[in-house]
Amino acid sequence: METIKKKITYGSSQKPNNRAPYAKRVIAISSGKGGVGKSTVAANIAVGLAQKGLRVGLLDADIYGPSIPRLFGVENEHLAWNDNNKMIPSENFGVKLMSVGLTTPQNDTPLVWRSSVAISALIQFLDDVAWGELDYMIIDMPPGTGDVQLTMAQEIPLFGAILVTTPQMLATDDVSRAIMMFKETHVPILGIIENMSYFIAPDTKVHYDIFGSGGAKRLCENYELPLLAQIPLTCKMRELSDEGKMAIIFGENEIKKSYQEVVKKIAER
Ligand SMILES: Nc1ncnc2c1ncn2[C@@H]1O[C@H](COP(=O)(O)OP(=O)(O)O)[C@@H](O)[C@H]1O
Numbered sequence: 001m002e003t004i005k006k007k008i009t010y011g012s013s014q015k016p017n018n019r020a021p022y023a024k025r026v027i028a029i030s031s032g033k034g035g036v037g038k039s040t041v042a043a044n045i046a047v048g049l050a051q052k053g054l055r056v057g058l059l060d061a062d063i064y065g066p067s068i069p070r071l072f073g074v075e076n077e078h079l080a081w082n083d084n085n086k087m088i089p090s091e092n093f094g095v096k097l098m099s100v101g102l103t104t105p106q107n108d109t110p111l112v113w114r115s116s117v118a119i120s121a122l123i124q125f126l127d128d129v130a131w132g133e134l135d136y137m138i139i140d141m142p143p144g145t146g147d148v149q150l151t152m153a154q155e156i157p158l159f160g161a162i163l164v165t166t167p168q169m170l171a172t173d174d175v176s177r178a179i180m181m182f183k184e185t186h187v188p189i190l191g192i193i194e195n196m197s198y199f200i201a202p203d204t205k206v207h208y209d210i211f212g213s214g215g216a217k218r219l220c221e222n223y224e225l226p227l228l229a230q231i232p233l234t235c236k237m238r239e240l241s242d243e244g245k246m247a248i249i250f251g252e253n254e255i256k257k258s259y260q261e262v263v264k265k266i267a268e269r
């Protein structure tokens with residue numbers, strides 16, 4: 001009798017749907033891990049592209065931990081609908097924003113949803129938001145390699161993914177898995193951003209490798225990917241996030257320049 005070899009399939013996005021025909025390029029900012037700076041990176045890239053005069057939308061796909069409203073200082077805004085029954089995105093720094101955080105009555109309202117409900121909400125953000133025509137849609141992904149990542153890869157033809165990591169092995173292990181997921185789903189990886197690369201002491205300006213060093217460089221060598229930037233951990237970066245200000249505009253010169261270079265590389269691709 002012939003034996004049939006079973007194979008695990010991870011789902012395919014070789015022929016994804018196109019739920020975002022209004023966006024010329026869709027870029028996912030992802031990582032295997034939480035707390036590494038995905039949202040911060042997504043926000044700064046979106047603002048950087050908008051500063052180049054491009055039309056940019058930022059979709060917060062982190063349903064259970066939406067950070068985009070606060071990062072953009074619009075956390076007190078609430079969802080409104082236009083006459084065509086479309087949700088009106090919030091806007092700041094020239095970027096149109098949609099987040100589940102804008103749909104809850106209060107900033108601290110938790111969403112206790114099954115993942116199927118979370119996915120429907122995201123699909124609605126693709127289908128029923130008055131985004132207008134966009135040159136770029138940036139998607140701030142939740143951590144991990146689960147439902148949301150797969151759905152996005154299947155529902156929109158992604159132009160590419162940018163992966164964010166810290167130098168720490170615990171983070172790069174998770175990012176390796178994310179790299180493999182994007183490879184399996186045929187999404188091009190545009191490169192890796194190492195965030196919190198080192199800490200700059202505010203008083204002495206001495207650099208400390210809090211999370212180790214070389215993590216992103218090793219990942220880039222292993223998987224033949226470009227290292228797009230190494231962003232240090234600074235007190236000012238944290239303060240700016242809480243105040244709803246962008247590092248690419250208000251940050252230290254060095255960080256501003258790093259982000260501007262990343263944006264330039266993306267826009268030139
Ligand atoms: N380079 C940095 N320097 C200082 N704080 C940072 C830096 N990058 C991110 N943070 C802070 O770290 C926390 C996690 O960042 P966030 O972008 O929310 O990560 P993620 O989206 O991956 O969970 C936030 O409080 C953010 O303000």
Ligand SMILES: [Mg+2]
Binds near residue numbers: 039062065140
């Ligand atoms: Mg986040």
